[in-house]
Amino acid sequence: MAEPIITMRDLNKWYGQFHVLKHIDLEVAPGERIVVCGPSGSGKSTLIRCINRLEEHQQGQLIVNGTELTNDIKNVETIRRDVGMVFQHFNLFPHLTVLENLTLGPVWVLKRPKAEAEQTAMKYLERVRIPEQANKYPGQLSGGQQQRVAIARSLCMSPKIMLFDEPTSALDPEMVKEVLDVMVGLAKESGMTMLCVTHEMGFARKVADRVIFMDRGEIIEQNSPDAFFDHPQNERTRLFLSQILH
Ligand SMILES: Nc1ncnc2c1ncn2[C@@H]1O[C@H](COP(=O)(O)OP(=O)(O)OP(=O)(O)O)[C@@H](O)[C@H]1O
Secondary structure (H helix, E strand, O other): OOOOOEEEEEEEEEOEEEEEEEEEEEEEOOEEEEEOOOOOOOOHHHHHHHHHHOOOOOOOEEEEEOOEEEOOHHHHHHHHHEEEEEEEOOOOOOOOOOOHHHHHHHHHHHOOHHHEEEEEEHHHHHHHHHHOOOOOHHOOOOOHHHHHHHHHHHHHHOOOOOEEEEEOOOHHHHHHHHHHHHHHHHHHHOOOOOEEEOOHHHHHHHHHEEEEEOOOOOOEEEEHHHHHHHHHHHHHHHHHHHHHHH
16 A cells, blocks of 8 residues: 555544544555444544544544644644545535635635635536535525535645545435535545545445444444445444445
């Protein structure tokens, strides 16, 4: 494997007494697309939130794009620039237009000129197929459109890694496909490293290089999508798949 862009070595995290991530060893290659699945409460969100330091691990080592994550605030800023995140509930600023949401980071964090930031924003709005919504406010858009804005907003920061935390689970069923289509396009065309917590197994089959199954804070099994879905090795994986693929 090429030099990993993410390395976790014996990573552990507790919430108080609760051991939420247990001895996680994981290497992610640049450009790799990973889907993380598992039962509710198994630690999936916590795992990916450690990668951009929204959560802190307490033991073990985590290296992201050559930077070891420690309590040094400078390295947190670097990491947040390199790692984009798309949340379940979009997290757009409601009082800013779509265009303003997209240019905020590039102008204030990356210090890009406003005109250049707007040009980049329009390019990504076209990519997520909603350039006509640029001057609307998030509240005027559907959930699927808002999530596409959130994806475009992350792309405007030119991240090296994109994290998706259940990006479709807050959407009405008819809007899930439009967001997944954008994500499939991104996965196939961008060459970006992607980690996606989702139970959209069709998406996993289409684009993932690897599916990781977590249960009770541990990585139980990981494999290529075909091997994972067609020949799960672990009893807990089989049980989980039987529950979600009925
Ligand atoms: N800030 C917190 N403080 C205490 N416990 C927490 C905190 N955040 C999460 N937990 C607990 O840690 C466990 C793992 O949570 P996490 O959100 O990572 O799981 P998940 O696999 O993503 O679940 P889901 O699929 O339901 O989102 C859960 O039992 C949760 O209740």
